[in-house]
Amino acid sequence: MAQVLSTPGVYVEEKSAFSTSVVPVATAMPAFLGYTEKAARGSKSLLNVPTKISSLSEYHQLFGGAPKIKHTIAAGEGGGYTLEVDKATDFKLYNSLRLFYANGGGSCYIVSLGDYSSEVKSADFTGEETAGGLQALLREPEPTMLLAPDSLLLAEEDFNSLQQQFLMHCGKDTKSRVALLEVFGGDQPRTMDDEDVIKKFRNGIGTNFLDFGATYYPWLNTTIVKSDELDFTNLANPDGLVSILTANVTAAVEAGKLDESKSAAMQEIFQQLTSDDANVKNLHNTLLAISPLYKQVLSDIRHSVNVMAPAAAMAGVYSMVDKVSGIQKAPANVSLGAVVSPTVNITSKMQEDLNLPLDGKAVNAIRPFPGKGVLVWGARTLDGNSQDWRYVNVRRTLLFIEQTIKNGAERFVFEPNTPSTWNSVTSTIANALNKFWTSGILTGNSTTEAFSVQVGLGSTMTATDILDGIMRITVKVAIARPAEFIVITFQQQMAGADAAGGSEGGEE
Known part of the structure; x- marks a missing residue:
């Protein structure tokens, strides 16, 4: 309602000339779940409290240092010896975090589930008994990736069940992050039988929310521990x-x-x-x-x-690629830092079943290339048969756009569901998408090819929707997809006069 003027004088009114801006959310913000030496900020406990850090030194202050990983040595045949790791001491979070920073990682969240004297239990990761783990992460909107290096210390059946819960957490409970899963026993070569590590991994992760997860094989020989x-x-x-x-x-x-x-x-x-x-x-x-x-x-x-699972390295790669090229770039054809070699040397023929399995559960390969080092040679989610969600960068880009637009649209909650508000919503979202298009996140020769925003009675809403207090907005975006397969066709042609040595500009 317009202001009623009752006193003579001059009145100043300010009118906004520009639409409301939308602040982009973080794209690469992993959350690490695992066990730490300590978990305290001063006298305040950080156990099961998602805590954001920006460096390894900050981790040391809050969560302590490395575990003392012990081995049992025994005499072997012919005067040799055997070594076997003591699983009760083989906590993996700390060195995984070092691998994350060695590959370009930045800020991240740490959720400490206990100290190095703790027994590793799947309930610690889910937070069923402590309201920590995944339950605690439900309260944190910022993380965009989920990793749990210490879950590899569980029995294989518990590990598989937990990975399904990771996918559910990302695809159902939050819908704002992806899970970087591990292959149990991924340091071993494939056997192509019932005990094959990839076959067991695919059987173990189920079929739900596969587009919210990605995994990499094999494990890595690293130089993290000096x-x-x-x-x-x-x-x-x-x-x-x-x-x-x-x-x-x-x-x-x-x-x-x-x-x-x-x-x-x-x-x-x-x-x-x-x-x-x-x-x-x-x-x-x-x-x-x-x-x-x-x-x-x-x-x-x-x-x-130094034999380590690759998810932490990939979280670092995601962070580095996002900073250098943008989230639209597939995190592949990138060399890994602090890595000597993969534990298994995969050939192109061996990669066929990893990349294009019948069940669609794609596993991204990590391979060595002469003169290039160890490269990430795959960019697929676990939903490899989906035209919509086949690629990691497409899944992550849409999550980024969704969360950014969602945060920007929250300011219109309880505003009148009228054409004036619809115009403001359309303008706000379109301005954000235009920025994404100019930065290369969206593809198209023009904004009309890159995106569209629709909101209004008769187009996205019915009269009943308005009576129910529902504003429906339809946003369509064109996301860049990677050139996964480049096919170059060669054929011979007959030599022309120039190629045969004919003179240029000769007489007829």
């Missing part, structure tokens, strides 16, 4: 190491490669490995100098802890 981070305290049974080192020098004496006095001195040093008051740093450096076998044991431990 040599100076390991010593003999990474062994759960140092007495086993003493036995193996002692047997090694005894064999060297019998072979005439080592005299008995040196052997006795070395064995005396070996015995210090089981002492509670041993100077770890000095003893470690001494053993490196006198025992090649000790150096080899640590090298094998380092190789073991």
Whole structure:
């Protein structure tokens, strides 16, 4: 209603000349679920509290450092040895976060489910008992990716069930994020039988909300854990190491490669490995100098802890590609940082079943290429048979647009459902989509080819909708899709006069 003027004078009215702007939401904001050394900001507990960090140093302040991953060593045949990781100590979140930052990661959320003394339970991830995990993330609208590196510590049946819940969380509960899933046992080669790791993965994830997930195979040999981070305290049974080192020098004496006095001195040093008051740093450096076998044991431990699942690296790649090229760019044909090689060397022939399976559950390959390094060689969601949601960048781009438009439209809640409001809504959304088109997120030679916005009685709404207080808006967008298959056709042609050496401009 217009203002009623009752006192003579001059009145100033301001009228908005521009439509309301829409602030784009974050595109690459992963949320990591797992176990940490601690979880506190001062005296305030951060257990099961989604906490945003921007760097690894900030993580250290709030959640502590790396776990002490231990291995059990045992004598093998022919004087060798075997190493087996102690699963109770093999927490994966910390090193996965390092891999995320090594591949271009930025800000992210951490949800600590417990400390390194905790027993890993699927209920911790779902939050059924603690109201943490996935339940806590329901209250955070900003994360756009979901990762749970420590879920690999569960039994395979529990792991598969949890991955289905991750997809439901993304596709049903939030509809604003994608899940980066892992292949259980993805460091192993394919066998193409009932025990095949890819076949078991596909059977385990079900059929619901596949377009909200993506996965990558195989696992990676990385350089995240450095040599100076390991010593003999990474062994759960140092007495086993003493036995193996002692047997090694005894064999060297019998072979005439080592005299008995040196052997006795070395064995005396070996015995210090089981002492509670041993100077770890000095003893470690001494053993490196006198025992090649000790150096080899640590090298094998380092190789073991550096075998990592790829989801965290891919979260970093998503972040890096979004910053450099935009969310419309498929996160593929990109090299991985801090990665030496994949654990399984996939050929083009082997990739066929990964990329184009009959059930559509595509698994993206990670492959080495001479002169290029280790590349991400796939850009599909798990819904590979869908024309709408086949590609990761299409799924993520539409989620970005949906959440941005949703936030922008919230200011019109409770406004009159009239043509004046419809015009304002249309203008607000169209301005946002125009920015997306000019930045390359939408494709088309013109705005009419790139998007359309419709709202109004008779076009998107009925009279009943208006009576029920419903404003229906239809937005159509054209999203760029990757050139996944480039086909170049060659054929021969007859040599012309010029090619045969004819003179230019010759007489007829």
